[in-house]
Amino acid sequence: MEFAALWSCLGHWRAVFGRFDRDRSGKIDLMELRDALYSLGYAIPPSVLQLLISKYDNGLNFDSFVECGMIVKGLTEKFKEKDPGYTGSATLSYDSFMSLVIPFLVSYD
Template identity: 70%
Template sequence: MADYNRYGHSYGGGYSSHTPPPSAPPAPAPTTSAPPPPSYGYGGYPSAYPPPPPQAAGGFGYGPVPVAFPPGTHPDVKRAFHAADRDGSGAIDEHELQGALSTAYHRFSIRTVRLLMFLFNDPASSSPSRMGPAQFVSLWNCLGQWRGIFDRYDRDRSGKIDSRELTEGLRSLGYAVPPSVLELLIANYNNGVPRNGALDFDNFVECGMIVKGLTEKFKEKDTRYTGSATLTYDGFLSMVTPFIVP
C-alpha cells in the first residue's frame, strides 16, 4: 500500500496527455537566420537552439523512407530527426536519439536516453527499440519545456540545480515530491550523498522523468485518485523495474 496523502500533497497535478505543463519562458530568437514561427508543438515552446546539420544521404541506395510528422511540426525538429536518421529508415535507435538530443539540448547519457525511449515510444510499436517521427516530436517539445523549467530555477546560472531548486522545479511541473524521496533521488546522482548535491540538465531530466513516469503508473492503479493503491508483488516489480534498470 502506497500513500502519499500523509505528506499533505496531491500527486495528481503531474502533467500528462490531459494536462500540459506550464509554458517555459521564451528564448531569444536566433540572429544568424530568419526567425522561426513564434511557437510550435507541445506547449508552444519556441525553438531556442540552432538547427542541426542537413540530412545526409541514406537509404542504402534507395533513398530515405518518407516520414510523416504531426501537423505543425517545426522545421528545426524535422531537420533534427532527418539528421539523426542516418540510414533513412524513418525511425531512429537509441544511439541516433542520443546524438540528436545531445546536439540540440545537452549531452545525455545513454541511461537517460533509454529511459526517454521507454517513456515516449509507442508501447504497441513493432520496433520498441526504435522511435518514429511522432514520438520524436513529442519528446523534443517536452524537453523544450523541461529546459525552460531548468533554466528558470538555475538562478545562479551554474548549469546545475540544488535540492531546493529541484523541489521548486518539480513542483512547478505539478509534482509535490516528499522530501525523503527527493533526498534519495539526489543521492542517486551524487555518490550516495543525499544533501548539498546538484543536478545538471541530464540528471534533472532523468530524475524528473522517473517521478513523472512512476506517478503516471501509480495513477493507473489509483483509479479513484485517493493517493493510495494496492499492488501485487509482480505488479510492483513490473511498474518499477523499467525505471531503475539502465
C-alpha cells in the same frame, strides 16, 4: 513520441531547468529540484527528494534533470493507473510493485 512533440517537451523542460537553476551554476540542488518538479505538477516528499538528489551527487545538470524528471513522471503515471480514484493510495501485490518499478531502475542498452 514524434520528433516535434519530443523537441517541444525538451524545450519546456529546459525552460523549467533554467528558471529553477537560480544561482546559474548549471546544476540544480535539492530545493531547486523540489521547486522545479512542483512546477511540473509533482509534489515529491522530502525523503524521496533526498533519495533522488543523492543519486546525482547532490546536484543535477540538465541531462540528469531530464532523466530524473522522466523517472518521476513515469512512476507517477504508473501509480495513477493503480489509483483510478486519485485517492493518493493504491494496493498492489509485490509482483505488481516490482513490475511497476524495475523498468525505471534498469537500463536496457
